[in-house]
Amino acid sequence: MKELTCIRCPMGCVMNIEEKNGEYTVTGNTCPRGKEYAISEMTDPVRTFSVSVRVKGGDRGAVAVRVDRPVNKKYILPIAKAARGMVLTAPVEQGQKIAKNVAGSGADLITLDKVRPQ
């Protein structure tokens, strides 16, 4: 049994979800969207997120990158750690792919912004 707060609407239902022989029972939800969310959280909870990567010789010290697809939660910290170890050199373009299949997640890292040389 797991308790979670639904994030699909402002109501914020507190739900309980229980698994029995691969079947999920959701209680506390007030609509079908809550059930859907609860099951996805149990089977494949995915997230998208951004991290910043250091840039040398630019007009700013960092550029943010994002994963190019939602990844399972378990990859978040390994991806963040990999990104912290990277250093780019200006110029950096927006939408540049700076790493492929980062930390074995299947996702690539894409820059969100440009950095001009100083």
Next chain:
Amino acid sequence: MRTDIIKAFSSPSDGGRLVIVGGGPAGLAAAAKARESGVKDILVLERDARLGGILNQCVHSGFGLHMFGEELTGPEYASRLEKMADGIDYLTNTTVLNITPSLEVECVSREGIFTIKADAVVLACGCRERPRGAIGIPGARCSGVYTAGTAQKLININGVMPGKKFFILGSGDIGLIMARRAVLQGGEVLGVAEIMPYSSGLKRNIAQCLDDYAVPLMLSHTVTDIREKYGRLCGITVSRVDEKLSPVPGTERDFECDTLLLSVGLIPETELLRSAGAELDKVTGGAVADERMMTSVDGLFCVGNMLHVHDLADYACKEAEECAVFAAQYLSGEKKRGKTVRVNCSGGVRYTVPQLLLKDFEGALSLKLRVGNVAKNVYIAAYADGEEVYSAFRRVVAPGEMEYLTLSKEKAEKLRKAERVEVKLKEKR
């Protein structure tokens, strides 16, 4: 190029000149929409070195679902808006110092001090974070206390971590988002304290910025002491508060950390409104505006977080686009003000925007409002001279979520014609 722009806009206009102060989401959206609505003489003034405003440092995703139908990060969203406004004259690194009631816009830049002549001005200057001094936390005046937005800029733009071990006071969205950013950049976040019994941030941010990283959210708690060593923060004390928000003795808990982030509210930036003599709303902290988002100064419009703090950049942009259409009409038509009726708020409703309805206005009315407390199963109701003309049911309302109401032409008409207009919450029977 810059000097040409300054020269052109310092000269008298042909009566159709729109100056937009602020090149963030609201300002860019207003500029693009004003051009689409037929305004030819437009200038955007931005004090930062680049357009995009605060979006440039908001590297998380979740922007643009309403405007562009897809989920973008802040910098990507800013680029889209810049493209929409491409070709419109703008000046970056330019700060507006003052606006006169006759819409002379006094600016300073590396070219010097100059005055732009405008026929209408849209103010889109955004808001500021409430600082430590405004909430009176006791303890040491040491380094290591930052507003969440400052930390966001340091981490995301400059690539500098302001600390290693963080504690966050206030559960506003920027604070929640910075909890996740600090963790992802290798920091440790000990907790988030919120003085109210509920969070003012979006629920999805609590789930994906705190819960995902096991960062505890301590509701009804606040920071009651800050300690320092060699001038740097070295620890804080957190206490539970009672219903009156006073700390309860005996509930103190000490945390060893080196950085305290504050996410304790946003306040519209109103210096220019005041310099122009525009009436301010004590509740929103922004301007008092009519249905066109025009302030009490003729031709001076105000949109986005400078008018009232929004939940989403998309909503600020939408408001700016609506305003730009009205500003275009104002510039091409008769520049008159019209009679108004004020919307009175009571019974749980803190404020509405617009605050003033225009007597001779036609068409539907979009009303934005916030409530003072969490309430369940309520109606938001509007009254014209005591008669209920509109009500909308909500399963839950909360101060952290702005409410958007759309009243039909007929219902809007009744309110506009009334002597007294009221908006309040009504319990479900």
